[in-house]
Amino acid sequence: MWTDKQRGIRVSQEELLCKNACGYYGNPAWQGLCSKCWREKARPAGAHRQDTRPRNDGTPPTFSKFEEKKNIEKSHRINTMRRLFWGSPSPPKRQEPSESQTNALKAYQSLEPGDFTGFLKILRSSSSQRLQSRCTAFLNTMEAYHDLPVQKQSDLVQDFYQSFAEHFSSFSEAQITQIMEHVEKLIMTRLHKWVFCHDSCDDEQKDLALQRRIRSLNWVTPQMLSVPFPDKKTSVASDPFLPAITAIIEMDAKRAPQDKLACVSKCSQHVFEGLSTSNSEPANADDFLSGLIYVVLKANPPRLHSNMQYVIRFGLPHSLMAGESGYYFTNLSCAVAFIEKLDGPALNLSPEEFEGYMLHQRAPSAGSRRQQIASNTQHLLEELTGRQEKLDQGMDALNLQLQEWVQAVNSQLDDATAQFARVQKEITVQVELSQVLSSSSSDASLQGDDKDQSVLVLTDEHAGPKDTDC
Numbered sequence: 001m002w003t004d005k006q007r008g009i010r011v012s013q014e015e016l017l018c019k020n021a022c023g024y025y026g027n028p029a030w031q032g033l034c035s036k037c038w039r040e041k042a043r044p045a046g047a048h049r050q051d052t053r054p055r056n057d058g059t060p061p062t063f064s065k066f067e068e069k070k071n072i073e074k075s076h077r078i079n080t081m082r083r084l085f086w087g088s089p090s091p092p093k094r095q096e097p098s099e100s101q102t103n104a105l106k107a108y109q110s111l112e113p114g115d116f117t118g119f120l121k122i123l124r125s126s127s128s129q130r131l132q133s134r135c136t137a138f139l140n141t142m143e144a145y146h147d148l149p150v151q152k153q154s155d156l157v158q159d160f161y162q163s164f165a166e167h168f169s170s171f172s173e174a175q176i177t178q179i180m181e182h183v184e185k186l187i188m189t190r191l192h193k194w195v196f197c198h199d200s201c202d203d204e205q206k207d208l209a210l211q212r213r214i215r216s217l218n219w220v221t222p223q224m225l226s227v228p229f230p231d232k233k234t235s236v237a238s239d240p241f242l243p244a245i246t247a248i249i250e251m252d253a254k255r256a257p258q259d260k261l262a263c264v265s266k267c268s269q270h271v272f273e274g275l276s277t278s279n280s281e282p283a284n285a286d287d288f289l290s291g292l293i294y295v296v297l298k299a300n301p302p303r304l305h306s307n308m309q310y311v312i313r314f315g316l317p318h319s320l321m322a323g324e325s326g327y328y329f330t331n332l333s334c335a336v337a338f339i340e341k342l343d344g345p346a347l348n349l350s351p352e353e354f355e356g357y358m359l360h361q362r363a364p365s366a367g368s369r370r371q372q373i374a375s376n377t378q379h380l381l382e383e384l385t386g387r388q389e390k391l392d393q394g395m396d397a398l399n400l401q402l403q404e405w406v407q408a409v410n411s412q413l414d415d416a417t418a419q420f421a422r423v424q425k426e427i428t429v430q431v432e433l434s435q436v437l438s439s440s441s442s443d444a445s446l447q448g449d450d451k452d453q454s455v456l457v458l459t460d461e462h463a464g465p466k467d468t469d470c
Helices: 035-056 061-086 098-109 116-123 126-144 150-168 173-195 203-216 242-253 257-278 285-299 304-314 317-321 323-340 351-358 368-463
Strands: none
Touching: 098 116, 098 126, 098 173, 116 126, 116 173, 126 150, 126 173, 150 173, 150 304, 173 257, 173 304, 203 304, 203 323, 242 257, 242 285, 257 285, 257 304, 257 317, 257 323, 285 323, 304 323, 317 323
């Protein structure tokens, strides 16, 4: 089915970048644009549609006035929210005493990477009271207006990120990134239940559709995707991509967008590790995308669409536009888009074969799946044969040791038997000697008795008849 020269699902690096050639990573969810270009394009377009809709849809003037009034009320409500966050339509000038401000900035600069607990302690200190009040007001207002459309909530969160980052404009880019990651985790951990899979969008329906789509493709094998799998010399005790499958499933349990992105990065790194153990050649970008598609098909992660949209809407822009996390997330988006549009030619199958697989009228057991099962069986037999050889070697060594032990025991038994025979012989000699001595003493006593009896007889004979005289 696949030639040796063809490896992986081919996606060039240019296809991963933003279509506006800004140098950042694009995303299929943003029509190939990056986060920054997408927001710049979406906001004016939305405002234009909002202004022109009452004039072009043929509705009565009264309804147009009603729509216009409604839009004005919405914009007034948004401006009211922003005044609650910043106290005025635009962020005010910082008014903290210079000494207090300097101490607060030094405390933030001394933060260790990933020290979220330390960030919370600094934020709750008296020198950061204004920043803490801003975060508290923003959270309370977002919870109070949780029924706003999810896209409007996304805009408010992104505006808050930008406003909060301006307070640390004197910091280096790395320090600002570190602090804003803490801010994102603080804000979105609390807002997760209000904005994730919001009622104003169709994320839940798309989740179900994507899960059904992935479930219907459970017959796709690694060979169809040209995913390198363990060769004959590699043990197949478990799937080499199992850690990646576990990592992508864990994404749904996280709340902060950066924690969900961490699961995506962890999954991607495990994919590269699985590819390196399954193939003698170094893994390339095409192999990685193929492996990631296979992992998504095997895992069928819960609420995958909602989790990706949550990261897109409420994650920090730099996390998606550049770096490892941006590259991995862009590849995940490409993998999901590939699965949604997967057809026969993408797997080198005819339309009839693809339809037969989708309708469960045929199974890949006669083709690549049979080869996979046969290969796995052969690997298992080779592993069992190797274990049997080691067991036989162990048994031979054990038998040799047992023979040596038996010989040693027999030698000791022979020595003990010989010694016992000598002792027994000595005892027999002593017993016989004692019997001889006892028999000789008894003969001597018998001879003494006979002499006494003969003397008595002779005495009686010389005495004569005494009774006649009487």
